[in-house]
Amino acid sequence: VQLVESGGGFIKPGGSLRLSCAASGFTFTNALMSWVRQAPGKGLEWVGRIRRQIDGETTDYAAPVEDRFTISRDDSKNTVYLQMNSLKTEDTAVYYCTQEGLGISPDYWGQGTLVTVSS
Amino acid sequence: NFMLTQPHSVSGSPGKTVTISCTRSSGSIASNFVQWYQQGPGSSPTTVIYGDKERPSGVPDRFSGSIDRSSNSASLTISGLKTEDEADYYCQSYDGSNQVFGGGTKLTVL
Numbered sequence: 001v002q003l004v005e006s007g008g009g010f011i012k013p014g015g016s017l018r019l020s021c022a023a024s025g026f027t028f029t030n031a032l033m034s035w036v037r038q039a040p041g042k043g044l045e046w047v048g049r050i051r052r053q054i055d056g057e058t059t060d061y062a063a064p065v066e067d068r069f070t071i072s073r074d075d076s077k078n079t080v081y082l083q084m085n086s087l088k089t090e091d092t093a094v095y096y097c098t099q100e101g102l103g104i105s106p107d108y109w110g111q112g113t114l115v116t117v118s119s
Numbered sequence: 120n121f122m123l124t125q126p127h128s129v130s131g132s133p134g135k136t137v138t139i140s141c142t143r144s145s146g147s148i149a150s151n152f153v154q155w156y157q158q159g160p161g162s163s164p165t166t167v168i169y170g171d172k173e174r175p176s177g178v179p180d181r182f183s184g185s186i187d188r189s190s191n192s193a194s195l196t197i198s199g200l201k202t203e204d205e206a207d208y209y210c211q212s213y214d215g216s217n218q219v220f221g222g223g224t225k226l227t228v229l
Binding site: 045046102104109 | 151152153154156163164165166169170171173175209211213216217218219220221222223
């Protein structure tokens with residue numbers, strides 16, 4: 001399993017950024033995909049998930065981001081996206097893409113991409 | 120909503136055994152699977168335990184997970200400590216559809 005995030009960078013408050021996560025080594029169409037973030041020197045915080053196409057590609061979000069972030073997927077490209085709008089300084093973090101196992105199988109993590117929101 | 124509480128730090132000597140606890144604030148610890156992740160310095164997390172007590176392939180059997188209904192907590196036990204085990208460890212479970220993480224425990228191998 002390989003998950004490679006990209007798209008991080010420096011952005012001013014109020015701006016937008018789209019992260020990508022390219023997946024390989026497993027059947028992406030069957031995978032539940034999530035994003036987890038980690039602020040500098042802090043712990044892990046779940047951001048949200050997207051279900052499989054056969055489950056309607058429905059999404060769940062953590063309360064701090066639910067009105068600003070959108071997760072989508074393109075199964076033809078084995079890629080999941082995190083669209084982040086109205087960014088705040090408190091969104092500064094390393095963002096990890098994960099294949100979520102729900103406790104039935106292991107979670108797999110990408111290497112992360114850093115997003116810095118600052119004026 | 121519930122919280123998962125972990126000790127900030129634990130330590131142990133090489134060859135010894137340490138246990139990291141993860142206490143659920145409300146609702147039963149047995150209601151939802153608990154996962155444990157290891158995060159070395161400058162690295163991304165990796166799964167060491169999933170489904171309360173299952174080990175992914177490649178994780179040594181020195182790592183074991185359990186839950187205790189009486190204390191409403193999960194535990195990660197690492198036996199035969201090695202210096203390479205020094206890392207941050209996070210427990211994780213589910214609150215409905217949401218993932219909940221513990222605050223993390225720094226393991227120091229003295």
